[in-house]
Amino acid sequence: MYALYYFPGNASLFPHMALREIGAAFELRLVDRTKDAQRSEEYLRLNPNGRIPVLVDGDLVLFETAAIVLHLVDRHPRTGLAPPLGTPQRGEFYKWMVHLTNTPQAEYRAWFYPWQHVADRAMAGSVKQAAGERLGRMFDVIAEQLGVGPWLLGEHFSAADLFLFMLVRWGREMPHPPRDRPELAAHAGRVLERPAVQAALEAEGLKAPIF
Ligand SMILES: N[C@@H](CCC(=O)N[C@@H](CS)C(=O)NCC(=O)O)C(=O)O
Structure with a gap:
């Protein structure tokens, strides 16, 4: 039985969706950010960086959401969330x-x-604006690479699609949100139709608009 430390909509949503796609037994443990629980002594013992998520798998304690999902796809190779090892598609998946x-x-x-990226907090707005512009250019490239998809790996759905979905969702309140790109909106719509994704969103209490 896995334990996933999460907060609704945070980077934990990616492994949460993956766990449900896999059909693995797991328990969700809330890290209550409204009380700064990610900085509690207890949580810092699991992740000294004070960031969400953490996955506990027996004696193994993992932080870093991508590493957690890579571990999960290795532990459950027959669920098809990653192409077979050593194949060109596996290389694309890692990419x-x-x-x-x-x-x-x-x-x-x-x-x-x-504000964490500047010495002078008065500059935070400018940092945010520039980050939004860089993110926009990143999503332009991803949209172009995705094309008609239907998935990042073409015909093969993989965990990377869940990751992209979460990142598209995070930008929903940006002035030029990722969903403005038709390729990304169509992709997110396809991911949203998956029962495992619906179940994860519902369990986290996330309501429309999802992206
Ligand atoms: N690289 C880390 C980043 C995790 C991360 O930034 N998590 C955010 C929530 S999405 C967090 O814990 N924020 C609380 C904080 O920084 O205090 C990962 O992928 O797990």
Whole structure:
């Protein structure tokens, strides 16, 4: 039985959707950000960075959402959430997982926490605006690469699609949201139709508009 430390809509949504796609037994443990629980002594023992999520798998305690999902797809190879090891498609899968985590996901930190990126908090608005513009260019490229899809790996649905869905969702209140790109809106719509995704959103209490 896995335990996933989460907060609704946070980076934990990606492994949460993956766990439901896999059909694995898991328990959700709320890290109450409204009380800064991510900075509690108890949580810092699990993730000294004070960030959500964490997955506990027996004696293994993992932070980093992409690493958690890579571990889950390895633990459940027959669920098809990643192409077989050593295939060109597996390489494409790694490309998207790494790109999404170290490019748009990392950039979102500047969008959501701009004051952490400047010594002078008065500049935070400018940092946020620039982050939004960089994210826009990143989503332009992703949309172009995705094309008609239907998935990031073409005909093969993978965990990377869940990741992209979460990142598109995070930008829903941007001046030029990711959903403005027809490829990304169509992709998010397809992911949203999946029963496992619906179940995860419902369990986290996330309501429309989802993206
Ligand atoms: N690289 C980390 C980033 C996780 C992250 O930034 N989580 C956010 C929520 S989406 C968080 O914990 N924010 C609370 C804080 O920074 O205090 C991962 O992918 O797990």
